[in-house]
Amino acid sequence: MRRRIVSLWFPRLASERALRGRPVEAPFALTLRDNNTERLYCLNPVAEAAGLHRGMGYADARAFCPELQSRPADPRGDRRFLRILRRWATRYCPWVGPEGADGLVLDITGSAHLFGGEPEMLGDMRARLTRSGLTVRAGLADTRGAAWALARFGEGIAAPGDAAARIGALPVAALRLGDNACTTLGRLGLRSIADLAAAPRAPLARRVGPEVLLRLDQALGARPEQVSPRSDPPRHAVRMTLPEPIGHSADVMAGTERLLARLCARLEDREAGARELLLTLRRVDQASQQVELRLARPLRDAHRILPLFERGVAEVDAGYGIDQLRLEATRVEPLPARQATHAGAARSDGLDDLITRIGTRIGLENVIRFLPADSHIPERSFLIAPAAWTSAETGWVGRHPRPLRLFPPEPIAGTGPRPPDRFRWRGMALTAAAATGPERIAPEWWLEDENWRRGLRDYWQVETRQGRRLWLFHTPQDPGWFVQGEFA
Structure with missing residues (x-):
């Protein structure tokens, strides 16, 4: 079976993520400091239509477009959002990996027929992402390099075995080459992928190095290139659904004790400890109450953690009853096994528990030493x-x-x-x-x-x-x- 690769490119991922909650109709851009200079990082279509571009100095952009609105960029949040999109894309195939800071690559070999064919699958991807407020460009081909080139320079589907002809007219930058390599190839008169493929290889390798030929062979299928999916981090969560609703604090604490025993057993198997725990109590009216616990030290001892939930559970409004409990360790840190000693362990544990109890009232960051x-x-x-x-x-x-x-x-x-x-x-x-x-x-x-x-x-x-x-x-x-x- 011939491999089929999809490349998804989100050209305005950062700005569209920032505008999802607070839309802006005027020219808008995210800014990022680079070498003591604020530069435009990602723009919306209105700003691009006004003549602004990525990498432009912020002061120059404001002088050119006084109505420009801006916010600081958040590259870490963008990476987190891309990981969410990667998880979403696994609905189409299990092999999904990141493609730079603003793209995804999917190996859909053998799965397109489940959606009615390749055009229908790409159409479904575009429709869902567009409804979410994201601009996406997609390319589909036999190789990862060809799919990347189509997504960013052509957008479309290359029929099986037709990748070379489909991308031949695209510029050499579509081979994922750097600016220096593209400039050198342009001086040699090699401006398209077809021109590069027809050039003698030995003189070309001596002139521009082996990377150009490697990218060309990967795009044309002469050399393999794998799609490496990233596995999701382990989720430390347990859940209990009750046959009858409960409302007393003692009953909730009893259910929490059972969940803690199961969760701590999982943490012990991974030699980890919980730093932040979230207890979610679902009521029969589908509303939820949450009790958050932040610990002064990583813990996986259920007997020590359980009393720390008492204050939060006592403040829960059970309504007409609680029919489901869910406990999740939202922040986990390594906690390898330690040799027990006779000196100081009990005092240290008691101090950590005291810091946790005080921190639940005034905030852990306000307890200082x-x-x-x-x-x-x-x-x-x-x-x-x-x-x-x-x-x-x-x-x-x-x-x-x-x-x-x-x-x-x-x-x-x-x-x-x-x-x-x-x-x-x-x-x-x-x-x-x-x-x-x-x-x-x-x-x-x-x-x-x-x-x-x-x-x-x-x-x-x-x-x-x-x-x-x-x-x-x-x-x-x-x-x-x-x-x-x-x-x-």
């Missing part, structure tokens, strides 16, 4: 980071203790290199009882810091008779005393 930083400057010796996405496996390494409270330096009266015996700070009269130091800290000369312009600092730990334990420093090059911290 201090982490050590590689700097001897007190103000730079720590970092503030969300606790759910960081771990405090190592503590601060230093020979001298640091105060629990650190604040901007506050001047006090004092003279000499040793701490003053009596001084006033924040309206309090304090008397020094003991002093430990000095610890000299030099500024980091490679960084610009206004607070360290005065140079060296000699730090002292001062215990006062009033019970305050303060962290003072003296600047020898510009004599002065300051309080910067307080010990617990």
Whole structure:
């Protein structure tokens, strides 16, 4: 059986995806920064009709077309949307793969008759995609290269065995060649695929390299080219349909417990853990209630996860009853098996569960912790980071203790290199009882810091008779005393 390949090209994929929710009738373009310059990334037909083109500078485009509307491009969202289209295209055949950033390639060998033939299949593809608001151009041929050429330069169907004649009049750029190769071939007078196929191969290979002949042979079928479909990532979801509706929180929790046991077993087989879980409760009136749980650490322990659902389940409106439960791990991370030890495991698990409980109320990103930083400057010796996405496996390494409270330096009266015996700070009269130091800290000369312009600092730990334990420093090059911290 002769192979049959379909190439689908979406010339305005990015702009049409952006306009699906908020259509615009005026000239519209997506912009993307390239080498510190905003350039047009994808345009709608109105903008193209106004003379704008892809790669044009945004400032030039606005000067040329003042009514141009724009939004920032989202290449990551475009890739995600293309993956959705790839999944949709599997309704026509199982072998579907991406073709660059704006196309798909399908191996429909043996499946066209299920849709009434090849023209009918392509017609069905175009109709469905057009109803979805997408512009598509399709090509069908015996080879992947010929189908690509037809989709982008000819659009049509090449009969079996007729690919060479069908694409012969197309320009050499239809062979998926770069701009440099096309320019070189044009200087040699080879402007069409037919001209290139008739040229002597040995001199041509020496002049333009082997890639041109490889692409030509792939398009004409002399060399094979596979369609490599991408498998969908595994979906970690379980579902339970109930014979009778339920409405009590205890019943929902009991069903959730069964689903968690099944889901965690699947995660354990893949050595993975869930970071985000979504519990969907379908009511008898077909409305749905959702309970989302974001975990501070990847987990696959059903006994630890189940209590974390209690607060969300208690707030669910069951209506006339819930007849289906669906639990999905929407975000999964690797969680390989670890050797159990007697030290610290229980404390770590309890802290992670506490962070999760607090995070469900105020958001995980709002639960923060201090982490050590590689700097001897007190103000730079720590970092503030969300606790759910960081771990405090190592503590601060230093020979001298640091105060629990650190604040901007506050001047006090004092003279000499040793701490003053009596001084006033924040309206309090304090008397020094003991002093430990000095610890000299030099500024980091490679960084610009206004607070360290005065140079060296000699730090002292001062215990006062009033019970305050303060962290003072003296600047020898510009004599002065300051309080910067307080010990617990």
